[in-house]
Amino acid sequence: MSEHFICYFCRVSNFYPDKWWYKYQHSIQRKLADYSIYTDFASNDYLGFSKTGVVDKIFRKHLNELYISGSTGSRLISGNRQWIEEIERKIAHYHHSxxxxxxxxxYQANVGLFSCIADRNDLxxxxxxxxxxxYDGIRLSFARYYKFKHNDWDDLKKQIEKHYRSFENIFVVVESLYSMDGDSPDIKEIMALIDNKKVFLIVDEAHAFGITGENNLGLFNEKTYASACAARIIGYGKAAGFSGACIIGSDVLKNYLINFSRAFIFSTALPFYHYQIIEKLYDIIVYHSFEQLSRLKRNIHFYLQSTSSEKYFSKNNSPIQYYLLKTHNYQDIQNTIIQNNIYAKVILPPTVQKGKERIRISLHAFNTIEEIKHLINMLKTFSNE
Known part of the structure; x- marks a missing residue:
């Protein structure tokens, strides 16, 4: 098929409702782009497993033992193998579950979980x-939801007391490392509010996995804390440098999800090699990631030390930092960042609250001190605008 024919075909087949065009024109108009040539302060590849070829080396080293084929169906039809379930039990063991x-x-794990575990009698x-x-998962359920103030345990306690007698179950949902704020909940404070009779805790560990907690497997990856969680969500697309996720919990939870999570039931399973790579990544994170973690901690320390007296810089002891914006020339700011051969993302509502627009900064094990200095000096110029 010629290029001319393809273009003609595309041109004559572009039928769409007018409101698609109108809504796009009145949006912030996100666009896809390739920023891989710039210094990376945007990706979630905190340990550099993707950037520095750790994942690639796993493929090459174990190529002869990997099942390089598609699953051909959902896990309930043709996409399951006994050894996959063994890998899942091994993962659970790592996480004290x-x-x-x-x-x-x-994303699919969260939608699949929150859409099915609660009903109109739950909160x-x-x-x-x-x-x-x-949010997207909860909206697909029949359950009610209320928000409590960020990391405000007094507010959470008041809401639990207010609603305790009105619902069969209350599910408290937090992240162990917040993707936009870079901070974490106080474990002891939250544990004091969970009774596991009516009030249950669910923790999204996606951004903490690989960089904190016991064996670097998440903030709540300690036996006492882990056993108090009804479910934890682990993501493999951040520090692990790969993709996929898992939900960790009891045997009852797994069987429940297999039977009621539509996101699981009706999705084609991952290619078989994907499960094998995830298994091998655990071995590297637990036993062979000391060097990457040391470099990451060095970079975080240098960043915090260099910005300690600066007003608009976050002060998180994590790879996730941000620079608050006080101007509204957001596109100009993004262009300036790119012109400085840096890629860090300007984050706008609804991803963050109005008035808290920011440049999100991800620090990595592979960033050099000189790159971090260049980033900081560039950000300081925005303070003077």
Whole structure:
């Protein structure tokens, strides 16, 4: 098929409702682009497993033992193997839990979980800064939800007391490392509010996996904390440098999801090699990631030390930082960042609240001190505008 014919075909087949065009024209008009040539302060590849070829080396080293084929169906039809379930039990063991269920992405895991575990007799109490995927899952359920102030345990306690007698179950939902704010909940404070009789805790560990907690497998990856969680969501697309996710919990939870999570039931399973790569990534994170973690901590320390007296810089002890914006020339700011051969993303509502527009900064093990200095000096110029 010639290029001319393809273009002609595309041109004559572009039928769409007018409101698609209108809504796009009145939006912030996100566009896809390739920023891979710039210095990376945007990706979630905190340990550099993707950038520095760790994942690629796993493929090459174990190529002869990987099942390079598609699953051809959902896990309930043709996409399951006994050894996949063994990998899931092994993952659960790493996380001090009974079982795990792997999903194609953390977004799909959250939608699949929150859409089915609660009904109109139950309540979700969610941190106001929780990830969009949690909202999307809850909206597909029949359950009510209320937000509590970010990391405000007094507010959460008041809401639990207010609603305790009105619902059969209350699910408190937090992230262990917030993707836009870069901070974490106080574990002891939240544990004091969870009774596991009527009030249950669900933790999204997507951004904490690989960089914090016992064996670097998440903030709540300690036996006492893990056993107090009704479910934890682990993401493999951040520090692990790959993709996919799993939900960790009891055998009952896994069986429940297999039977009632529509996002799991009706999705084609991952290619078989994907499960094998996830298994091998655990081995690297637990036993062979000391060097990457050391470099990451060095970079975080340098960044915080260099910006300690600066007004608009975040002060998080994590790879996720941000620079608050006080101007409204957001596109100009994004262009300036790119012109400085840096890629860090300007984040606008609805991803963050209005008035909290920011440049989100991801620090990585592979960033050099000189690159971080260049980033900081560039950001300081925005303070003077």
């Amino acid at each position: 009974e079982n795990a269920l792997i999903f194609p992405s953390a 979700y109490l969610i941190d106001e800064n929780i990830h969009a995927s949690v």
